[in-house]
Amino acid sequence: MPVNLEIKVKVKNFDSILKSLKKLKAKKAGSLHQKDVYFSSPKGLLKLRKEGKSQQLIRYQRNEEGKNRWSNFEILELHQAHAESFLRNLWDCEVVVEKERLLYLYDNTRIHLDKVKKLGNYIELETKVITTKKDAQQRFRFLLAALQIDPKEQLRLSYHDLLIQAGKK
Numbered sequence: 001m002p003v004n005l006e007i008k009v010k011v012k013n014f015d016s017i018l019k020s021l022k023k024l025k026a027k028k029a030g031s032l033h034q035k036d037v038y039f040s041s042p043k044g045l046l047k048l049r050k051e052g053k054s055q056q057l058i059r060y061q062r063n064e065e066g067k068n069r070w071s072n073f074e075i076l077e078l079h080q081a082h083a084e085s086f087l088r089n090l091w092d093c094e095v096v097v098e099k100e101r102l103l104y105l106y107d108n109t110r111i112h113l114d115k116v117k118k119l120g121n122y123i124e125l126e127t128k129v130i131t132t133k134k135d136a137q138q139r140f141r142f143l144l145a146a147l148q149i150d151p152k153e154q155l156r157l158s159y160h161d162l163l164i165q166a167g168k169k
Contacts, residue, residue: 026106039091
C-alpha cells in the first residue's frame with residue numbers, strides 16, 4: 001500500500017506560494033475541478049473522487065495525532081458513469097467536498113492549491129515515500145522551508161472533517 005507524508009494549511013491567498021513554486025521550477029500539472037463524495041466506513045475514510053470524466057474510489061487511513069501525518073492509501077479506478085449512485089445505494093453519504101485545485105509537482109511531492117467550497121483556501125503537500133520514510137521527510141522539510149509553510153499551522157483534519165465540524169455538509 002503506498003504511503004504519503006502530508007500537511008494541510010489554511011492560507012489567505014496563493015500569491016507568495018506561486019512565486020516560490022516558480023523559483024523552485026515546480027511543474028504545473030493541471031487545474032482541476034474535483035468532487036469528493038465521502039461514504040460511511042468503519043475503517044478510515046472512503047471517497048469517490050470525480051474529476052472530469054475520471055472517477056476513483058480512494059480508501060485511506062491516517063494518524064491525525066502523530067507528529068507526522070503519514071497516510072496509507074489505495075486507489076481503485078472506476079469506469080462506470082453511474083458509480084456515485086451505485087455507491088450511494090451501498091453506503092451512506094457523509095459529506096460532499098467540491099474544490100478547484102491547482103496541482104503542481106516537485107520531485108516526489110504533489111502540491112495542491114485548493115479553493116474549497118464553503119471552507120476557503122488551503123495548501124496541501126503530499127510527499128510519496130519512494131525509498132525510505134527518512135528520505136521522504138527530508139524532501140518534505142525542504143519544501144516546507146522553500147514554500148514558507150509553518151508546520152505549527154497545520155490542520156490535522158481532512159476536508160471531510162472540516163465540513164462536518166462547520167456543519168456544512
